[in-house]
Amino acid sequence: MENWSEKKSVNNNLFLQKLGIEVPVICGAMYPCSNPELIAAVSESGGIGMVQPLSLVYAYSIPFEEGLNQIKSLTTKPVGLNVIVEKNIKAYEDRMKNWVDIALTKGVRFFVTALGDPSWVIEKVKPFGGIVYHDVTERKWAERAVRLGVDGLICVNNRAGGHAGNQSAEDLFKQLSDFGLPLICAGGVSTSDHFIDSLKMGYSGVQMGTRFIATTECKAHPDYKEAILRASEKDIVLTKRVTGVPLSVIRTPYVDSVGLEIGPIAQFLFRFRRTRHWLRFLYNLRSVRAMKKTNLKGLSTKDYYQAGKGVEGINEVLGANTILKIFRTAYEKFLAGE
Ligand SMILES: Cc1cc2nc3c(=O)[nH]c(=O)nc-3n(C[C@H](O)[C@H](O)[C@H](O)COP(=O)(O)O)c2cc1C
Structure with missing residues (x-):
């Protein structure tokens, strides 16, 4: 048990320190709900907002670089980029590679890869000091990603919005904890109690999607x-x-x-x-x-x-900054052992 808590705090530090953020909360990439204002608000409040490039370019018709500039005008804090690495037509893959290049020139250093082989992203971003976390739903995919050199895993469980996994947060943690990498709980977290429960399980942080749709900054209808x-x-x-x-x-x-x-x-x-x-x-x-x-x-x-x-715990539309404030308070209490 002692080993666990030691490992947990090291991982927590690693996740927060490497990313340069204060609250271990990621606003997960969401097509089509990731708009610049939401991403910036989460980062500005101490978490980290993820840019979903297709959302920016196709849902909001903002050219990629312009979108990043817009976000940077709203916050100077770190933001991340979601890279869907699924095999696709070449034109799409080339565009994705170009977006990663642009993001690197704009100072983005955190990348969350999903749906495939993250190796080209790792190769591209590592020389710049980039950090790559990979979305996984089971051990098989995690093993491959770890072998390829990812820095952490986003553990998508069976309560998640979007493409859900098929295992509980607890089971997924047990399956993946021996890699010794930071594990992020994605799925079903919508309240600060869920957040603290995830940290108590041993996760280094959480990635939330659904909770952030019901915010004032999100442009969803x-x-x-x-x-x-x-x-x-x-x-x-x-x-x-x-x-x-x-x-x-x-x-x-x-x-x-x-x-x-x-x-x-x-x-x-x-x-x-x-x-x-x-x-x-x-x-x-x-x-x-x-x-x-x-x-x-x-x-x-x-x-x-x-x-x-996580819809169960969402009863009102809140500002993303309010959510982060509530989570920050809960996190500080958790660290203080209260
Ligand atoms: C509307 C919606 C769209 C999403 N789109 C993406 C996406 O484009 N890329 C991705 O990696 N994950 C996507 N996700 C997953 C989220 O980033 C996050 O992992 C998930 O929402 C966490 O579960 P929660 O909704 O229970 O908080 C999406 C989730 C939602 C709800």
């Missing part, structure tokens, strides 16, 4: 925020219909009417590596458009509101 406030844990379902793999969304009459599964042809094509790759691309393209419409413009004919089970 009020209908979306309202749906989060109204929803309880049992309203969260996993649908494959948006991206082809389980996505955590709030149950709405639309979700009920179309069901949660993909059709038999898509199921068949998902079985083979090559067709799966193309199908994922098509699904992603379609979902990028659909999410932009429903999540930002509030259309109500095809309501897909991505959210995790």
